[in-house]
Amino acid sequence: MKKILFIGLFLLAGCSVFYPTWNKSSLDIMNSAEIKEDSFAKTKVIYFQKVKPYILQDRKQITGTYDTLPGYFYLRALIDIKNDKPKIFQICIVTDNSSSWGFYNKAIDKDGVELKFTEIDRQIKTKSAGVNTVEYFALSFDLDYLKKHKNDNLIIKVFGQRDEFVFYVPQSYLDGVFKYFEKTNI
Numbered sequence: 442m443k444k445i446l447f448i449g450l451f452l453l454a455g456c457s458v459f460y461p462t463w464n465k466s467s468l469d470i471m472n473s474a475e476i477k478e479d480s481f482a483k484t485k486v487i488y489f490q491k492v493k494p495y496i497l498q499d500r501k502q503i504t505g506t507y508d509t510l511p512g513y514f515y516l517r518a519l520i521d522i523k524n525d526k527p528k529i530f531q532i533c534i535v536t537d538n539s540s541s542w543g544f545y546n547k548a549i550d551k552d553g554v555e556l557k558f559t560e561i562d563r564q565i566k567t568k569s570a571g572v573n574t575v576e577y578f579a580l581s582f583d584l585d586y587l588k589k590h591k592n593d594n595l596i597i598k599v600f601g602q603r604d605e606f607v608f609y610v611p612q613s614y615l616d617g618v619f620k621y622f623e624k625t626n627i
Contacts, residue, residue, distance in 0.1 A: 465490070470617025471624075485520040487527075489618055494608045512536040512575075514608065516618055527622055530587055531579040532610060533561075534599070541574060543604035548580045551596040557581040584622075591619040 473490035493513045512535045518527040536543060542563065548556045562577040580597065595610040 465611075465613060465617075467613045467617035467620055470614050471621045473617075474621050483522050485522055485525075487518045487520060487621070489516045489614070489621075491515040492610075492614065497609065497611065511606070514610070516610070516614070518618070518622070527584060529581050529583060530618070531559075531581050532556075532597070533579045534577070536576045537566075537573065541603060543576060543599075543601035543606075545576055545578055545599050545601035545604070547600040548597050549600075550598075554586075556597070587615065587619055591615045 470489055475488045476485065477488065478485045491513045492515065514532055514534045517531050517533055519529045519531070520526065521528045546558060548558055550556060557580065559579045559581060561579060564575045566573050566575055592612060594612050595615060596607065597609065598607045599605060
């Protein structure tokens with residue numbers, strides 16, 4: 442009996458290692474900010490933490506579907522060097538480990554607002570077991586949009602010629618980004 446109990450506990454412990462859950466606060470997101478500045482291009486970009494949607498265990502409850510982004514996303518802010526204020530915010534999405542192109546080209550939030558879609562790159566990556574495709578794109582919005590959604594989950598559906606998926610950006614993530622800029626008086 443002890444042996445079965447030990448094996449069961451070992452398996453449960455192993456599952457918790459392989460299936461982490463989202464437990465980041467807005468303070469964690471605020472503190473995750475990394476600033477990259479290019480003095481030649483006169484640009485400054487602030488990057489926030491990457492999130493793999495599979496760790497968002499409540500995605501079915503929030504989005505209504507288990508189909509989710511096959512990769513990860515992060516938020517970045519492009520800063521106006523003249524006044525050190527954010528010009529634009531982007532949710533950058535990387536669809537890794539996909540077996541075929543989705544040819545993503547459009548994104549709409551839960552309120553029916555279409556976000557500006559910018560394709561950044563499409564690549565083929567080979568692995569020992571085969572070939573995977575990677576699509577990299579950004580969904581852009583302004584400060585007013587961030588203010589509007591800082592107190593709720595931002596649910597987005599991404600459409601492509603061959604595929605579509607729904608994902609969400611947790612409220613604590615959006616609030617952390619907003620608080621980061623709030624402390625710098627946006």
